[in-house]
Amino acid sequence: MSDDRLHPLVSGWPAPAPKPVRLRVSVSAEAGLRRGHPWLYAERIQEQSRDGEAGDLAVVFDRKRAFLALGLFDPHSPIRVRVLRARTPGPIDRSFFRERVGAAVARRETLRDSETDGYRLINGESDGLPGCVVDRYAGTAVAKLYSHAWLPYLAELIEVLLEQEPFERVVLRLSRLMSAEPELLRGLYDGLTVLGEPADATLLFRENGLLFEVDPVNGQKTGCFLDQRDNRARVGILSKGKRVLNVFSYAGGFSLSAARGGACEVCSLDQSAPALAAAQRNFQLNAKLPGVAAAAHETLQGDAFVALAEMAATGRRFDVVVLDPPALARRRAQVPRALEAYARLARLGLDLLEPGGSIVLASCSSPVTPEVFRAAVVKEAHRCGRPLYDIEETGHPIDHPTDFAESRYLKCIFARA
Numbered sequence: 001m002s003d004d005r006l007h008p009l010v011s012g013w014p015a016p017a018p019k020p021v022r023l024r025v026s027v028s029a030e031a032g033l034r035r036g037h038p039w040l041y042a043e044r045i046q047e048q049s050r051d052g053e054a055g056d057l058a059v060v061f062d063r064k065r066a067f068l069a070l071g072l073f074d075p076h077s078p079i080r081v082r083v084l085r086a087r088t089p090g091p092i093d094r095s096f097f098r099e100r101v102g103a104a105v106a107r108r109e110t111l112r113d114s115e116t117d118g119y120r121l122i123n124g125e126s127d128g129l130p131g132c133v134v135d136r137y138a139g140t141a142v143a144k145l146y147s148h149a150w151l152p153y154l155a156e157l158i159e160v161l162l163e164q165e166p167f168e169r170v171v172l173r174l175s176r177l178m179s180a181e182p183e184l185l186r187g188l189y190d191g192l193t194v195l196g197e198p199a200d201a202t203l204l205f206r207e208n209g210l211l212f213e214v215d216p217v218n219g220q221k222t223g224c225f226l227d228q229r230d231n232r233a234r235v236g237i238l239s240k241g242k243r244v245l246n247v248f249s250y251a252g253g254f255s256l257s258a259a260r261g262g263a264c265e266v267c268s269l270d271q272s273a274p275a276l277a278a279a280q281r282n283f284q285l286n287a288k289l290p291g292v293a294a295a296a297h298e299t300l301q302g303d304a305f306v307a308l309a310e311m312a313a314t315g316r317r318f319d320v321v322v323l324d325p326p327a328l329a330r331r332r333a334q335v336p337r338a339l340e341a342y343a344r345l346a347r348l349g350l351d352l353l354e355p356g357g358s359i360v361l362a363s364c365s366s367p368v369t370p371e372v373f374r375a376a377v378v379k380e381a382h383r384c385g386r387p388l389y390d391i392e393e394t395g396h397p398i399d400h401p402t403d404f405a406e407s408r409y410l411k412c413i414f415a416r417a
C-alpha cells in the first residue's frame with residue numbers, strides 16, 4: 001500500500017538492487033560490529049563483491065564466513081555501511097520498519113501529553129535507524145537524512161510512520177553532505193515538503209505547555225533544539241523572582257521557561273537578529289501565561305564573548321546565567337580550544353552572576369566528554385574566585401537516546417557560585 005499523498009519523487013524512487021553487496025572487513029572492524037557498533041568505515045573494508053549503489057544492502061561476513069551484520073551501503077560516505085541488523089540476519093521490509101518505528105514511538109510514550117507535542121521521534125542509530133532522524137512538531141514530521149542510502153526506503157519509512165502517527169505534513173531535511181551532491185538527489189532537496197501542504201506560516205508546537213513557532217524548512221537542525229527541553233524546564237524551576245540572562249538564546253526557549261517560572265527580568269542574548277525576533281514572537285504567543293506577562297523581556301544582539309564583557313563592565317548583574325553555545329568542537333583535535341572557550345564563557349558568566357546565583361553551562365560538542373567539560377569549568381570557576389557548589393549534571397533526555405559513544409554529545413552543568 002503506498003500513500004498517494006507522498007511526493008512522486010519519494011514514492012517513485014527506484015528500488016535498490018535485489019542482491020546485497022558482500023563484504024569482508026578488518027579484524028578491528030569485525031570486533032566493533034560484534035560489539036554492536038552501528039558504523040563500518042570505508043577504509044576497514046578488505047573485500048567487496050561489487051561496487052554497489054547508495055541504498056543497496058550490504059552484508060558483512062567474518063573470516064569464517066559467518067554473518068556479522070546487515071546494513072545500508074553508501075559509496076558516497078566515509079561511513080560506508082550503517083548497520084540495520086547485527087548478529088542475526090533478517091529481511092529489511094515493511095515489518096522491519098514497523099518494528100523499529102513502533103519501538104521508537106513506544107520509547108517516547110511518556111512524552112505524549114497535551115503539554116508537549118514537539119520532540120524527537122526517531123534518533124537515528126540509537127533507535128535502530130542509523131542516519132535517520134525524525135522530529136515531531138505537532139502535526140508535522142521533519143525527517144532528516146544523513147545518507148543517500150535512505151532515499152530508496154524513505155517512502156516506506158514515511159508510510160509506516162503515518163500508520164503510527166497521523167501526521168498532516170512531512171518535511172524532508174538533508175545533511176550538508178547530501179545537499180552538496182544534488183546530482184544524486186533526482187530533484188529532491190533540503191526543505192522539500194514530501195507530504196501535505198508546505199508550511200506557509202510559521203508552525204506552532206508545545207513544549208511543557210509553552211507555545212513555540214518553528215520553521216522546519218529554514219531553521220537550524222530541524223527547526224528547534226528539542227534536546228534542551230528538560231534543561232529548559234529545570235531553569236524554569238530556578239527562576240522564581242530572579243533576573244535571568246540567557247546567552248546563545250536562539251528563539252528564547254530558556255527565556256520563556258524562566259519567565260513562566262516567575263523570573264522578574266529575562267535577557268535573551270544571541271548574535272542572530274532573526275533568532276531574537278523569533279524569541280520576541282514566542283513571548284507574544286505565550287503572553288496569556290501570568291509569568292510570561294509579568295516578566296520584563298529584553299533582547300540583546302551581539303557576539304557573546306564581547307557582549308558579556310561589556311555588560312559586566314557596566315555593573316549589570318543576574319541571579320541566573322544560562323550559556324548554551326553551539327558546538328565548539330566537532331573533531332578531537334579541536335577539544336583543547338573548545339575547552340578554553342568553555343572556560344572563558346564560564347568566567348564571563350560568573351562575572352555577571354550575583355554571589356550565590358545559579359550558573360547553567362551546556363556543551364553539545366561530542367568529542368568533549370562530560371568529565372573533561374566539568375573539570376575545565378570547575379577549574380576556571382576556582383581560578384576566578386567563584387568556586388562552584390551544589391553541582392548537578394544532566395545528559396540526554398528520553399527522546400535523544402544514545403546507544404554508542406559517538407552519539408553522546410549533550411551535557412549540562414547546573415551549579416551555584
Ligand code: SAH
Nearest residue numbers: 225248249250253270271272303304324326
Ligand atoms: N539555547 C537555545 C539553542 C542555542 S543554539 C535553545 O534552547 O533553543 C546556539 C545559538 O548560538 C544560535 O542561536 C546562534 O545564533 C548563537 N550563536 C552562535 N555563536 C554566537 C556568538 N558568538 N555570540 C552569540 N550568539 C551566538
